[in-house]
Amino acid sequence: MVAVVTGTLFIYLFTKVINKFPGKGLPEIFASALPRLLSSPLILIYAVLWYLAGALILLSFVDITLRFVSPDTHPTAVLLGFLAVVCLCSRIDSLSLLYGLEVTLGITLPLILYTTVKAVVNPNFSWDAVLQMMTYSLHRPDMNSIAAATFTFSGYINMAIFNRVFHGLKLKHVWILSLEGLLVLLVTFHVPIGYHGTVGVERHVYTWFTTADSISIEAFG
Secondary structure: OHHHHHHHHHHHHHHHHHOOOOOOOHHHHHHHHOOHHHHHHHHHHHHHHHHHHHHHHHHHHHHHHHHHHOOOOOHHHHHHHHHHHHHHHHOOOHHHHHHHHHHHHHHHHHHHHHHHHHHHHOOOOOHHHHHHHHOOOOOOOOHHHHHHHHHHHHHHHHHHHHHHHOOOOOOOOHHHHHHHHHHHHHHHHHHHHHHHHHHHHHHOOOHHHHHHHHOOOOOOO
């Protein structure tokens, strides 16, 4: 709940601030609002942070692919394959990329909702384990837990670049974002516990991949 409130507040504040610079990305905003001696180091710092974040995600995808999808493939080939996709997407203009993401979301969202419902109504799902975890709801969370949960709402940071294609963006119905974030957190946290138990869930490195293997769906019914 702390992450939901914090994440929603960050979304609202970030959107309000960046709306004051319509059609500009973070480099253009820094160049126009800050002296060059300050804007250049800031851009360099942000570039390094974004590079490291992307590299971590890319390496995670490579590791997951080698473990669960194609273990016989050479790691270099998998890495080069992902790099080719990244380089191709980086050459696409922002508006086309947003259209592509919108189409992808429209295709995958029904599958995500279907899989989520099937996971919860599965007879192997233990509601007792979930209810047991709910008894810890009033315990004070640590900063690592809050930071990890708030990451669910961090997609707004991409507006630092995609704001170039928006002019006068208005943020309406913020409560919908809060509700969506809360549902995502509840599902991602409780579903693995429902399948593996409160003790067994910590024994898995890639918890959700093991959970996906545990969801039995026969003939897509």
